[in-house]
Amino acid sequence: MTEGLHLNDRFYDRKTLVLLTQEKSREQNLPDFERSFWAFIADWFRNDSHLILQTSGSTGLPKNFPVRKEFLVNSALMTCRFLDVHPGDTALLCLSPSYIAGKMMIVRALINNLKLWTVPPQVSEIMNFPQRTNFSAMVPLQVQSILDEKEGEKTISRIDKLLIGGAPITSDLEEKLLALNNEIYATYGMTETVSHIALRRINGAKRSSSYRTLPGVRIDLDGENRLIIYAPHLSEEPVYTNDLVRITGENEFEIVGRYDYVINSGGIKFSPEKIEEKISSLFSERFIVSSLPDLRLGERLILIIETTEQEKYAIPELESLLKTVLHNYERPKEIFFLETFPTLSSGKLSRKLIREKILELSK
DSSP: OOOOETTEEEEHHHHHHHHOOOOOOOOHOHHHHHHHHHHHHHHHHHHOEEEEEOOOOOOOOOOOOEEHHHHHHHHHHHHHHHHOTTTTOOEEOOOTTSHHHHHHHHHHHHHHHHEEEEOSSHHHHTOOOOOOEEEEEEOOOHHHHHHSSTTHHHHHHHEEEEEEEESOOOEEEEEEEEEEESSSEEEEGGGGGGEEEEEEOOOOOTTTTTTTOOTTEEEEEOTSSSEEETTTTTOSEEEEEEEEEEEETEEEEEEEEEEEGGGEEEEEEEEEEHHHHHHGOOSSSSSEEEEETTTTTTEEEEEEOSSSOGGOOOHHHHHHHHHHOOOGGGGGGGEEEEOOOOOTTTBBBBBHHHHHHHHHTTT
């Protein structure tokens, strides 16, 4: 399938890569990043037509399912064509190869003959990587943490084309990226579609609020305005999502929120993500909008802030701030604090577990 890999300024042919995977598998103290990298290389060169992938578990328990390697190849070719990435270009892997986003950076390098550099996903490691690269992918938390550092903008600007995905991009983070001169894209996709099926430019003259599907991908809505994805080159069956979207043009859509996150309070349906977007500039810590059972309203909106310094927040002041950006009916009825937000194995916040903690505290 592939002849080899340009890895960290050296070319390894297929035979050498296979031998290296065997050697690495016997090492006892190999860091997790390296172990998952070489485990994927071993899987890729195994004489199987399928790989076993695992969903992130964002909306339930993670599950394993087989995917044809051909689909990963198609995705890699599609992305590089869309972004005008060519053989010989450099790519930076700074995501865990345990998950689809990291795996696909490796596949893109293998299939498109890119020169791949690997850096563990910690912010300090990325900051210390000095080279300019043509292409990379990160999650929003990495980008935000890098920009919080003194040389953060320079670090992000060293990547000509950057994909950001895996979690929503806050309006505050997007604002910080507007002035950068490289190409930065928000991605939409999932493990079931072997990475993204749509991109949204978030800076420059081509900035847009809509995601544009990649070639070969068709979209539709079900009766509840949930997105349906038709991509026979990436998935054997249509993918029925729980994402509420608005079709804005041919092959274009905006994300409204998650169907399974919708809060029905007093007969009005709220998307917590939309409220969070409105108030994102008010907080430096992580927060979510959630709900608690209410005898009169059915559910009442609440705000939960992650902080170890609860004493710095005065509830009346917070409520006054919220009044400046939210309508009366959008404003949370209560404000709660947690020292640490529970997360999934993928690193994403678990809204379900956060809400369960608040339910316990409010009893």
